[in-house]
Amino acid sequence: xxxxxxxxxxxxxxxxxxxxHSLRQVLQVQSFQILLVLLVIFLIFAAMAPEVFPTWGNVRxxxxxxxxxxxxxxxxxxxxxxSGIDLxxxxxxxxxxxxxxxxxxxxxxxxxxxxxxxxxxSVGCGLAWGLLNGILIAKAKVPPLIVTLGTLGGALGxxxxxxxxxxxxxxxxxxxxxxxxxxxxxTTLPTISLIALVLILIFGIVLHRTRFGLYTFAVGSNEExxxxxxxxxxxxxxxxxxxxxxxxxxxxILSLSQYGTTAIAGQSATNLNVIAAVVIGGTSLFGGxxxxxxxxxxxxxxxxxxxxxxxxxxQPFWQQVxxxxxxxxxxxxxxxxxxxxxxxxxxxxxxxxxxxxxxxN
Amino acid sequence: xxxxPVLEARGLTRSFGNVRALxxxxxxxxxxxVVALIGDNGAGKSTLVKALSGNLALDSGKILFAGGxxxxxxxxxxxxxxxxxxxxxxxxxxxxxxxxxxFLGREIPKPGFQGRLGFMDNKTMRLKSREAFDExxxxxxxxxDPVGSMSGGQKQAIAIARAVAWAKGVIFLDEPTAALGxxxxxxxxxxxxxxxxxxxxxxxxxxxxxxxxxVADRVQVLRLGRxxxxxxxxxxxxxxxxxxxxxxxDGAQS
Numbered sequence: 001x002x003x004x005x006x007x008x009x010x011x012x013x014x015x016x017x018x019x020x021h022s023l024r025q026v027l028q029v030q031s032f033q034i035l036l037v038l039l040v041i042f043l044i045f046a047a048m049a050p051e052v053f054p055t056w057g058n059v060r061x062x063x064x065x066x067x068x069x070x071x072x073x074x075x076x077x078x079x080x081x082x083s084g085i086d087l088x089x090x091x092x093x094x095x096x097x098x099x100x101x102x103x104x105x106x107x108x109x110x111x112x113x114x115x116x117x118x119x120x121x122s123v124g125c126g127l128a129w130g131l132l133n134g135i136l137i138a139k140a141k142v143p144p145l146i147v148t149l150g151t152l153g154g155a156l157g158x159x160x161x162x163x164x165x166x167x168x169x170x171x172x173x174x175x176x177x178x179x180x181x182x183x184x185x186x187t188t189l190p191t192i193s194l195i196a197l198v199l200i201l202i203f204g205i206v207l208h209r210t211r212f213g214l215y216t217f218a219v220g221s222n223e224e225x226x227x228x229x230x231x232x233x234x235x236x237x238x239x240x241x242x243x244x245x246x247x248x249x250x251x252x253i254l255s256l257s258q259y260g261t262t263a264i265a266g267q268s269a270t271n272l273n274v275i276a277a278v279v280i281g282g283t284s285l286f287g288g289x290x291x292x293x294x295x296x297x298x299x300x301x302x303x304x305x306x307x308x309x310x311x312x313x314x315q316p317f318w319q320q321v322x323x324x325x326x327x328x329x330x331x332x333x334x335x336x337x338x339x340x341x342x343x344x345x346x347x348x349x350x351x352x353x354x355x356x357x358x359x360x361n
Numbered sequence: 362x363x364x365x366p367v368l369e370a371r372g373l374t375r376s377f378g379n380v381r382a383l384x385x386x387x388x389x390x391x392x393x394x395v396v397a398l399i400g401d402n403g404a405g406k407s408t409l410v411k412a413l414s415g416n417l418a419l420d421s422g423k424i425l426f427a428g429g430x431x432x433x434x435x436x437x438x439x440x441x442x443x444x445x446x447x448x449x450x451x452x453x454x455x456x457x458x459x460x461x462x463x464f465l466g467r468e469i470p471k472p473g474f475q476g477r478l479g480f481m482d483n484k485t486m487r488l489k490s491r492e493a494f495d496e497x498x499x500x501x502x503x504x505x506d507p508v509g510s511m512s513g514g515q516k517q518a519i520a521i522a523r524a525v526a527w528a529k530g531v532i533f534l535d536e537p538t539a540a541l542g543x544x545x546x547x548x549x550x551x552x553x554x555x556x557x558x559x560x561x562x563x564x565x566x567x568x569x570x571x572x573x574x575x576v577a578d579r580v581q582v583l584r585l586g587r588x589x590x591x592x593x594x595x596x597x598x599x600x601x602x603x604x605x606x607x608x609x610x611d612g613a614q615s
Contacts, residue, residue: 210479211468214457218465221454221509228416228452229466230437288456 030282030333031294037326038301045308052311060188062307066299067196068093068258071251072274073295074203075130075244080278081207082220082240083287084144088133089248090270091155096125096252098159098262101168110172118172122256123249129155130245134238144241152271159264169261180257192254199250203243204292216240220287273302276323280330286338301326365428367392367562368444368531373412373422382408384586385422390531390562395553397573397594398566400583401606406566407449409583410533413564414446415439426530437466443529449536451520455509459501459519460490462508463526493526494518497552514545521552531562538572550576570599582606 046054079086100122107114136147182191207213218226227233281294306319366389375383390396411417415433464486470476494501499518538546577594582605590605
């Protein structure tokens with residue numbers, strides 16, 4: 001329905017044009033820009049502490065530290081791509097870990113049978129909270145910010161009710177020895193990181209290659225359009241929040257294995273750290289844009305900064321200042337790109353409306 | 362017209378609070394015919410289209426598809442009958458590309474096990490999208506760029522191509538030329554004729570009387586939630602249509 005092109009391009013120039021075009025496109029993708037930032041940070045620390053920082057032992061430490069956040073980051077990426085938010089992941093992790101620890105404690109022995117039950121209980125609890133979030137958001141039409149703020153309080157409060165506020169420190173030894181501190185047999189890669197990596201790969205493929213992933217982007221891009229062409233938007237949203245909850249349950253059992261305690265008070269900023277990582281990685285809070293790869297890179301920036309500051313002897317508190325600056329810069333870049341891409345549209349206002357009031361219709 | 366209309370509405374009524382948006386409206390469109398639906402603002406055009414495309418629940422009235430009574434409860438159910446709508450806002454997902462929008466909700470799965478896991482046959486979908494755009498003479502330059510970055514004309518082309526590709530019975534076009542330039546408008550009107558020649562019933566909503574007379578076979582006029590007149594487009598004039606719309610003269614029911 002547009003005017004025909006005035007000058008037909010020859011095949012040669014067309015391919016050259018498309019090649020330079022795609023290179024520019026790659027450089028404009030935020031997850032690659034942020035990957036460059038990560039590499040620069042890494043090289044600076046490597047130059048300042050060449051003996052300690054760029055060693056496998058240290059890198060392994062960083063990888064181990066981001067593994068649990070990585071599992072949470074997968075679900076958060078799906079949620080934020082739909083222009084939603086899940087504040088409840090940290091509390092959900094605690095609740096799932098607490099219930100699993102209670103059940104395993106009651107079963108008494110410390111073998112694999114108990115551990116397996118604990119894993120199922122933890123994932124099941126996470127899934128249940130996620131389903132509750134999803135149903136309230138999709139069916140009751142309560143904004144995701146409010147629903148997950150409510151379940152954040154609810155899950156943490158119930159976890160404290162169950163334990164009386166005292167951490168449970170009995171965790172089956174098999175969990176601690178294998179998943180918690182163990183390495184993948186024959187390597188020095190932490191088992192917990194392999195689990196995170198496998199989940200990242202699986203759900204990366206789901207988000208970027210399957211119909212489920214496409215519908216996730218469609219719902220975040222234009223919910224009403226998706227509904228009109230027959231996408232089951234409510235079911236999609238419920239599935240996504242259930243996924244986020246289920247992964248929080250996985251993170252719950254991983255955390256229990258790694259730290260040997262339910263660490264009830266230890267997850268108060270987890271949700272914000274995960275959201276920050278997802279946004280730094282180029283996923284737009286306004287929906288429709290995002291990658292799992294970006295989230296992984298976004299998780300490494302705070303972790304590398306923290307680790308590097310300790311090694312070079314800067315007060316580690318500076319990490320929070322640096323991460324805050326990177327976060328704001330990342331959203332600024334996202335905003336610039338959105339206004340450039342959607343000239344003449346009110347995408348920004350639409351996005352805000354979506355975030356704070358799920359359904360306006 | 363002696364044949365059975367492909368889509369017919371009889372006495373549709375719908376109130377919003379105290380406002381009767383549809384007040385016993387009748388409507389019919391035959392296969393291979395362009396019907397223009399005109400009326401002043403608030404006459405009930407958009408409400409009628411919503412009702413006939415499965416986007417609105419009715420208080421009373423009957424909808425007949427190819428002579429059989431149907432209840433249209435959702436847009437996807439209307440789609441399964443071959444009823445497609447191009448909305449004024451186009452209803453595209455701006456972050457998805459043209460091929461993804463074309464097939465959204467109707468993806469072609471990969472054959473076998475992969476398909477059951479949710480993997481899609483992107484190559485075939487791109488190929489078929491390209492064919493659909495070419496068939497309409499639409500220049501959609503890139504199938505992989507997000508449609509949000511495209512011009513209004515290209516977005517329109519994608520929305521129309523999508524509806525045309527899936528419409529087997531009836532296609533509704535809600536003010537498809539409102540935001541277009543001269544050349545693009547001509548393209549849309551040509552497309553309407555081409556779709557009609559394929560045997561699809563086309564319902565065309567417009568405020569532009571010259572376009573209506575140019576492209577339509579029949580013109581049905583709504584006023585205050587009712588059909589007040591039906592004209593043969595070839596035998597009517599802009600003055601007559603405007604008169605019927607505003608109620609200045611009472612059109613003869615033909």
